[in-house]
Amino acid sequence: MYATEYVADNWILILVLLGFTISLISTVFMEQKTIRRLYALIVEVFLLSIVVFAEFKMDGMAEYRNLRIVLMAIRYSATPLLVAQIVYTVAKGQKWYLFVPAGIFTALDFISIPTGIVFALDDANKLVRGPLGMLPYFGAGVYGIYLVYNLWKRHTGQRTDTVPIVFFAFAFSSGLMLPFIIGKEYAQVFCATIAVSMFVYYVFALLQLTKRDPLTGLLNRQAYYADTRNEPENINALVSVDMNGLKAINDNEGHKAGDEALTTLAGCFIEAAKHKYRIYRVGGDEFVIVCRKCKEQDVQALSSHIHENVAKTKYSCSVGYCYSKTGSSSIDEMLTASDENMYAEKMRYYKEKGITR
The missing domain is CATH 3.30.70.270 (Reverse transcriptase/Diguanylate cyclase domain)
Incomplete structure (x- = not known):
């Protein structure tokens, strides 16, 4: 029953991730290192969507209180970590310490299980945001701005290069903000937005690679x-x-x-x-x-x-x-x-x- 409901709620996300995977299998333009990172992102987005679905299904179910609070810690941690990994994959020249802020956010999220510093559950198993309740979204937003900045820094000023970056910025920001504007039931929008944004950028990157001379990196x-x-x-x-x-x-x-x-x-x-x-x-x-x-x-x-x-x-x-x-x-x-x-x-x-x- 729950599996069927998950598929129905996330069918578009599943199709995008499946299409993305098939495209990666057939690509010959990208480095294997980049392809492996994209595979990892696909798996992580899929697993995060399951966590989000399960966690919100437990809303109001007091008997699942302990399990839900662990899933909440995973969801809150995954948001900035996932965006950090996208930056690491897409923006060239990034170092391992890019993940340090996301690691700090993760530690705070799991510390929040006993302390409630980021989030907590009330007696009815409902979400209550702690003093740092917006921190994971703030962290993801900062990573997103940094990603768009890196993409913009590399763009050539041509309209064909600008439009995909503007779309990426719009789609990414909407995925973060819609759950707050429309309601918590749209929290799964984030996973779908990440998947669509990655796929669009992947297509854009492939088009860019077909225009590049492989030896010099100049346009061909x-x-x-x-x-x-x-x-x-x-x-x-x-x-x-x-x-x-x-x-x-x-x-x-x-x-x-x-x-x-x-x-x-x-x-x-x-x-x-x-x-x-x-x-x-x-x-x-x-x-x-x-x-x-x-x-x-x-x-x-x-x-x-x-x-x-x-x-x-x-x-x-x-x-x-x-x-x-x-x-x-x-x-x-x-x-x-x-x-x-x-x-x-x-x-x-x-x-x-x-x-x-």
Whole structure:
């Protein structure tokens, strides 16, 4: 009876988690470490939904008082812990001490069983919030804000990147607040919200990975064509960059050395662009930087910064750009002009070095 009722109450959640699991089985883009963490999150959300269902079924049943208060401690503890694990999985570069605040919240929740500092049960087995009753939700909210901040920090400013992050923030915050706005019977909304938010972000992450060059992490040729079709009237400059001497490195030192050279140069370009412009690897050693609504002096400064950064390495590159004052030039025309300027600089480089191509 209870199993049937649980399935009926959580059918959408079960379908989302099942679909998420099937998607993870078939994915080839993500690291195995990330996939394992997502599997763990799926299991944890499912188990938490069972705990929430069982705990609320015991509401008002005095004979289950001791069991219910333990389930409450688990539910209160799981809320910030679950969000912390999402941050650990989704936001890059997180360390183990991210879980320290969640661990403190967990300790307080279990201390609350005898003390009532976070929650307690009255004689009718009804929930009574203690002095720190909102602490688990506050902790989950802080973790959620930190997660959205990390996602926003990495986004490129394009609408296609912004919308999923805004959705994630809205869905996550609604999952935390709806039980307080609508009523405690909607507490299970939190599990469904977490599941849907994770799945949407997973789809978003996959789409991002298909647009990335696996070697350098820069955007790829497919992304270049897609992005330059998006509001092309705002693109008024293109910068073409080509590495000098990659073939010689591959022939003399091996392709591993060539890959290292390309990743080093990609880092130089990223540092020069400072997240203002999108950088694409469109060929073996060919890169294009797309500039929107910029001034010509900004493009000149970008080209200079690229040369300065690359000069600090043992490699070199040639740079050319095309700037359209009126914005009336087509993308293809701008790219042709930008490439011509870049190749002119490359010819000067080879002439100065006495290299015959």
